[in-house]
Amino acid sequence: MKAGDILKKLFMKGTTATINSVITSDQALETMLEFDIELVIEEARSAADIIEAGFKERVRSDERPRSPVVTIMGHVDHGKTSLLDRIRNANVAAGEAGGITQATSAFQTPVKAGDQDRVITFIDTPGHEAFTNMRARGAKVTDIVVLVIAADDGVMPQSVESINHAKAAGVPIVVALNKIDKPEATEKNIQRINGQLAEHGLNPVEWGGSTEVIKTSAAKNTGIQELLDVLDYQAELLGLKADYKGLAQGTVLEAQLEEGRGAVARLIVQEGTLNRSDFVVIGRAFGRVRDLVNDKGQRVDSAGPSTPVAISGIDMMPDAGDKFFCVKSLPDAEDAAHERRRIERERELAAPKITLDNIFEHMGKEQVKELGLLVKADVQGSMETLRTVLGKIKTDEVAVNVRHSAVGGINESDVSLAEATGSIILGFNVTSSSKARALAERKNVEIRLYEVIYELVDDVTQAASGLLTPEIKLEVLGHAEVREVFKISKVGMIAGCYVTDGVVERNAQIRVTRDGIVIEKDRRLEQLKRIKDDAKEVRAGMECGMKIVGYNDIKAGDVLECYRTSTVTRSMPATR
Numbered sequence: 001m002k003a004g005d006i007l008k009k010l011f012m013k014g015t016t017a018t019i020n021s022v023i024t025s026d027q028a029l030e031t032m033l034e035f036d037i038e039l040v041i042e043e044a045r046s047a048a049d050i051i052e053a054g055f056k057e058r059v060r061s062d063e064r065p066r067s068p069v070v071t072i073m074g075h076v077d078h079g080k081t082s083l084l085d086r087i088r089n090a091n092v093a094a095g096e097a098g099g100i101t102q103a104t105s106a107f108q109t110p111v112k113a114g115d116q117d118r119v120i121t122f123i124d125t126p127g128h129e130a131f132t133n134m135r136a137r138g139a140k141v142t143d144i145v146v147l148v149i150a151a152d153d154g155v156m157p158q159s160v161e162s163i164n165h166a167k168a169a170g171v172p173i174v175v176a177l178n179k180i181d182k183p184e185a186t187e188k189n190i191q192r193i194n195g196q197l198a199e200h201g202l203n204p205v206e207w208g209g210s211t212e213v214i215k216t217s218a219a220k221n222t223g224i225q226e227l228l229d230v231l232d233y234q235a236e237l238l239g240l241k242a243d244y245k246g247l248a249q250g251t252v253l254e255a256q257l258e259e260g261r262g263a264v265a266r267l268i269v270q271e272g273t274l275n276r277s278d279f280v281v282i283g284r285a286f287g288r289v290r291d292l293v294n295d296k297g298q299r300v301d302s303a304g305p306s307t308p309v310a311i312s313g314i315d316m317m318p319d320a321g322d323k324f325f326c327v328k329s330l331p332d333a334e335d336a337a338h339e340r341r342r343i344e345r346e347r348e349l350a351a352p353k354i355t356l357d358n359i360f361e362h363m364g365k366e367q368v369k370e371l372g373l374l375v376k377a378d379v380q381g382s383m384e385t386l387r388t389v390l391g392k393i394k395t396d397e398v399a400v401n402v403r404h405s406a407v408g409g410i411n412e413s414d415v416s417l418a419e420a421t422g423s424i425i426l427g428f429n430v431t432s433s434s435k436a437r438a439l440a441e442r443k444n445v446e447i448r449l450y451e452v453i454y455e456l457v458d459d460v461t462q463a464a465s466g467l468l469t470p471e472i473k474l475e476v477l478g479h480a481e482v483r484e485v486f487k488i489s490k491v492g493m494i495a496g497c498y499v500t501d502g503v504v505e506r507n508a509q510i511r512v513t514r515d516g517i518v519i520e521k522d523r524r525l526e527q528l529k530r531i532k533d534d535a536k537e538v539r540a541g542m543e544c545g546m547k548i549v550g551y552n553d554i555k556a557g558d559v560l561e562c563y564r565t566s567t568v569t570r571s572m573p574a575t576r
Helices: 003-012 025-034 047-056 080-093 129-136 157-169 187-199 224-238 330-350 359-366 380-391 412-421 434-443 453-465
Strands: 063-065 069-074 106-113 116-124 144-150 173-178 213-215 241-243 249-258 262-271 279-282 285-293 308-314 323-327 370-377 399-407 424-428 447-450 471-488 492-505 509-514 517-530 537-539 543-548 559-568
Touching: 003 025, 069 080, 069 157, 080 106, 080 116, 080 173, 080 224, 106 224, 106 308, 116 224, 144 157, 144 224, 157 173, 157 399, 157 412, 173 187, 173 224, 187 213, 213 224, 241 262, 279 308, 279 330, 285 330, 323 330, 370 380, 370 412, 370 453, 380 399, 380 424, 380 453, 399 412, 399 453, 412 424, 412 434, 424 453, 434 447, 447 453, 471 543, 492 517, 492 559, 509 543, 517 537
Parallel strands: 069 116, 069 144, 144 173, 173 213, 370 399, 370 424, 424 447
Antiparallel strands: 063 241, 106 116, 249 262, 249 323, 262 308, 279 285, 279 323, 285 308, 471 492, 471 559, 492 537, 492 543, 509 517, 509 559, 517 543
């Protein structure tokens, strides 16, 4: 088949293409049907795809309950570090061998549940960036989030940010109301904090809601055991299970270069058992596990589900949130890693940046009808005003969703959250840090800064308008009655017609009606002839011959309606 014939068919369907153009699978299928050819499309599978698919289809031969993985989050100075240290010390005091002498990103602590000994795995994220980066790469690591709030202070900007991160990840939240021993931690203040939590969708159990709020004091060792018990109970409700046999898979928590060890990845095993000497592919990195170090700094031979370990033996540093898979050979790991590096390079070159100017084009492909925003403002009043005004920009089809808002400058955590949620960052009377701008450039996240509130609102309204489905306007040009049908060899069925009114245009669309019922629509003319000559149009009172693209079920007496469609851009209702 000649390329020119295919390009002609595409053009007849309204697609202008060249011999080097890339067309969609739907376009290819539809075009080949015009030639009575059934096209079978098979998706190419990369080595990495095959490995991931194998793990998704794994036979779970030894499925058992696993430990919950808990992430600790909270506002600065609310006692997160002290609480973690207290839990760590409880771990050592419980009689486990070895002491923790270095800061680790994850650790395990035992919990007594009745006559059973269980374990909880804690992840200490430095800020929110690692947590968000893992979500941005599709990693589901955390089962429960512990939100630490100081009882002498209350819900603060970073507390709200933590809540938004946890909600976006879709994990349950347990609140640790810390510093309960402080004089300022009065019952009145505690009830005020309960109200703040309820305002952000965390209605305490004490108020008839479902959010557990545990009163703790890291300094006095108060409520620590109760917190662990509640986490264990939450884990039971979640019914967490994993396969303990077979090749391991999991997620990177963080990575760094260490002298004498090279690239070191701190992982959490999620399925299977990771062993020393296993072959691994971790995002773009690969290698053979040289050694396994547990959360106490001890070398171990293996690690099962929910166990945090550090491994060396890989050729480069992976990113937080990268998934790791064990494979059967080093060449398998190398092929998958190199393929991912190539794909990532291509993606970086081709990745479109989501902006307020191109949001319609970007969102339309995903059929998304929501404009996600992350808003930072100079003062609380400005932020609340923006939330109120932006919340009014909505219709039945499109809504503006302020996924996170806070007072202060734009930082790296904001960029990470915007990337993970596909949002655009808007700053009002604030600036962005140089690190945030650099990260935004790498992650293709748009940051827009404003000093006039209505300029911000107008830009968002215009962007949201772009998400509205355009109105289709139909203009009927004329009608033609089929008087006779001719079958011509190598051409097909030709309709001999008489134009009864208006005009029939060569490039317009055709609708076929039979006995007053529409039987075919949105067709194009392949040929329009007046006597023997090609014609651009034929007017009322004249005879003509028509050949409809891909349609031969034409009969005498049918009426062909010629029409033209156009799209009319719609606008969101004014908010002022």
